[in-house]
Amino acid sequence: MDNRRKFNKSDDSSDVPMYSRLFIVTEKQTTEQQFIDAFKKFGQIEDVHIPRDHNSGERKGFVYIKFSKASEAAAALEEMNFQTIPNTNRPLKVMVAANRSDIQTANDDDEKFKRIFITVPKMMAESKIKEDFSKFGNVQSVLIQKDRDTGMPRGFAYVKFNSFLEAAQAVEGCDTSYRAIFALPKVHKRNRYESSFESNMSTLANTSANFHSSLVSAITAHPEGYTRINFMCPPYLTHYNVESLFDIVPGMIDCKYFVDYMRDCGKGTVTYSNPMSAAHAVQKLNRFEYPPGVKIFVRRDNSQFEAHEQSFKNIPNVVKDLKQAISSNANSSAPDLAQLAEAIAEASKLIKMATSGTPEMDIPDSNDLSYCSVKLPPQKPLADIDSPLAKRCFLVCKPQPPPMTVLRDIFCRFGDLINVYTLPNKTVGYARYASAEAADEAIKTLHGAEICGIRMKVLEADDEAPPKRSRYN
Known part of the structure; x- marks a missing residue:
């Protein structure tokens, strides 16, 4: 399975294309290779993830399989649901996973998996739309949206198919002028962050x-x-x-x-x-x-109570030190301001702990490698900022990029990192390396890894465009 795919614009999402990931319930003993062997006939498998129990380390009995196309996932669902794969006894339960928190069977919501949204010329006839899309399967209905006041077409329509597979093939294979996508359920258009x-x-x-x-x-x-x-x-x-x-x-x-x-x-x-x-x-x-x-x-x-208890125990000593610092500096021609500042800071810290408890839990810092799901090599120094660029990595991180300090700490571990950055108000970025070997190792190790709970895509980027010459040069 080659994860080092060239980046293209369609990679700008955590699951691209939509509905290309499956959630499968199976026996705990089933291995990743068994899944690859059983499902590779349906298309290109981009990722196989088998969660494990954090105590025993054994498989949990379910797996996520990500295909390159929704039609590949749909074909796999139709053929493999309730089937057994070689050397197993339990039939598979195959469902669509729009993401890790939205898992549904293709029959749970007809609108969600069988209905697509298209843009059309305002004067296009319903018969023409049905003719164009019938080659992908049984078109159950075509609904051209019209303005409520004028009754004129609004320039878009909904096409409903008989199956998830037919709808997926239509989205992928229809003329690009239709700009086809899967439609939201017409009964309840959910916020994109809502889930089951x-x-x-x-x-x-x-x-x-x-x-x-x-x-x-x-x-x-x-x-x-x-x-x-x-x-x-x-x-x-x-x-x-x-x-x-x-x-x-x-x-x-x-x-x-x-x-x-x-x-x-x-x-x-x-x-x-x-x-x-x-x-x-x-x-x-x-x-x-x-x-x-x-x-x-x-x-x-309980940390609040422990902090209060400890802070109250320390009050006599802190008060004594503060009084002593004030007294000694008041009678001195050369006051020790550092001693006084330290005593005041200690007293302020005690008051804060006594009134509000310990600081709240933060995301682990760069010294705690639990924030990354893969084993990382030791830290290495950055390359000179003026080093010639050898290769770039394209980063996709949804729903938001990890902290920049974390990204820099992780990507520098492969050596020769010039810099790493994310685009303003975007979920994508680049890591620039002074050697192609370092970039290749970063792609191999970090593609599909999770950093601070965010699943990363690390892909080989196109060559960096040369800077444009100013017309005043």
Whole structure:
């Protein structure tokens, strides 16, 4: 499987094209090579990911397979769902995975997988559209959108097919003037950050009565004095998933989340505006299952109390040191300002800890390699900024780039790094190397890796265009 593909514009997404990734439930013993052998006949496999249990290291019994085309994934789903692959006994359960948090069978939502959106000339007839798209399969309907006031066509239409495979082939094979894409469900156009996460939480808040009950319970819960809680969850949940879950309890004001790859789990802290909400979150959400069968563990954050206890123990010594520094400097013709500043800083630190507790959990720094999912070589010095460019790597990082300090730390480990940067307000960037060997090693190691919970694409970029000559030269 060759991950070193030349970059092209279609790579500007975490899953390009849409619906080209499958989620497959299988036996825990099934290997990556067995999946490749069974599914390679459907097309180009770009990635196979088998999650493992963070304690035992054994496979979890499901796998993600990413194809280069949605039609390849659709063909694999149609033929392999409920089938067994060689040397296994359990039939596969094959589903579409739009991303790690949106997993559905192709029959769950007819609109989502069988309906496409196209742009058309305003005077094009419905019969012409049906004729052009019938070569890809059975066209069930063509709906040309019209203006409600004038009744005139608006320049776009929806085409619905009989199957996911037919729709995918139409998106890929129709004339480019149609600009075909998969359509959002017409009943409920969801925000692009929404997922099936909300429906899996229906036991907590799918009706106003349940929410009202939760609110009453939060108000009457016995407060235990803490407002911050810690949690641990599956590593493939996103920050949005986690924040949506804890926001069910009224009073959430902050949610911190990162993925610990050393322990293969997600971790974080949630802060509430009052102790009653925090206690209610622990009571209701500890051991809550999402996804079904996988538990989220929630407990109170004791660091606040430990900080308060320690700070109060240190008060007499800090006060004594501060008084001594003030007294000695007041009676001195040459005051020791450094001593006084140190005493004031220590007192300020104590007051902050006594009133607010310890600093909140941060994303691991560059000294903690748990932020990267692959093994990295030791750090190497940067190349001279004026070194001639040998090769560039193109970076795609969705939904946002990792911190720049992290990117620099990771990409410099392959040697001869001139610089690494991301484009303003974009999710793409470049790493520039003074040697082609270093760039090739970075692509080989980091393509498909996860950095700070963000799945990276590292591809060979086109040659850098020479700077344009000024007309004033």
